[in-house]
Amino acid sequence: MADLISVLRRHGIRATPQRLAVAAHVLSAKSHPTADEVWRQVRRRCPTLSRATVYNTLNMLAEKGLIRPQVLREGTVVFDPRTDRHHHFIDVETGRVYDVPWSAIRVSGKEKLRDFDVQEYQVVLRGRRRRP
Amino acid sequence: MADLISVLRRHGIRATPQRLAVAAHVLSAKSHPTADEVWRQVRRRCPTLSRATVYNTLNMLAEKGLIRPQVLREGTVVFDPRTDRHHHFIDVETGRVYDVPWSAIRVSGKEKLRDFDVQEYQVVLRGRRRRP
């Protein structure tokens, strides 16, 4: 975790206790939390943490490329701690978001689109997760 | 537009003036409007139209399969008047959403996903629209 300080510094982010707490939480998240979910969790250890700071920190981490905002759920942005390319599967029953390896799916034809200069893309799949 | 009345009736929706106005607007939309955008537009011809009625009507049209809600923009659902399958391109400058023909892109590998039972999917592309 002393490592996290240098990670932030390397990206030009001053490492305050609040930012460290937020960053530690979101970067190690196994799920795709919303800002308010991060706030509720981190506030248990850091009770004066304000919502504004959480939003500021998450947006800052996103700007620096340490996490990735994703528009996958109605009404709210979720933050993805994985920054390597991957697709997403959304369980229609639970709303939970799962990662799908980039290599599992191939998308062809996007280079041929005349009207669009594609910078990035992902496949969004919906359905039911099979019993684990 | 007398046609629209029978379209609604065929789907078990009583054709009130408010519903006709909302349906006519969203079904002929060239873009992907939000509920509030529909409200602001339709209210110009029908000034007492309430926000609740617009939301109710759009959700009803979506339930009946006449339009399709899409999670493509931050903070709000947009409604897609096209119900045939297609992909979406989002201009990163303007935020505008464009349709991409289903046949233009092929996605392979999704059948082989062991953990997921895929019911539907789409490719979401981001980049810059080329000058038209």
Add this chain to the structure above:
DNA sequence: ACACCAGTTTGGACTTTGTCTAAAACTAGA
């Protein structure tokens, strides 16, 4: 060690998107 000052944090106000509710206003059928 000290003071300074830019950068941070805070809490609350505010905005936007969306839902809910009770009351008023329709509509269709007997």
Add this chain to the structure above:
DNA sequence: TCTAGTTTTAGACAAAGTCCAAACTGGTGT
């Protein structure tokens, strides 16, 4: 026409997110 069942309306409410002024930190130079 009367009436029971739907719809509509306006406003209250909730959640997600932004913005602000005031208070607070924490490096830097001395």
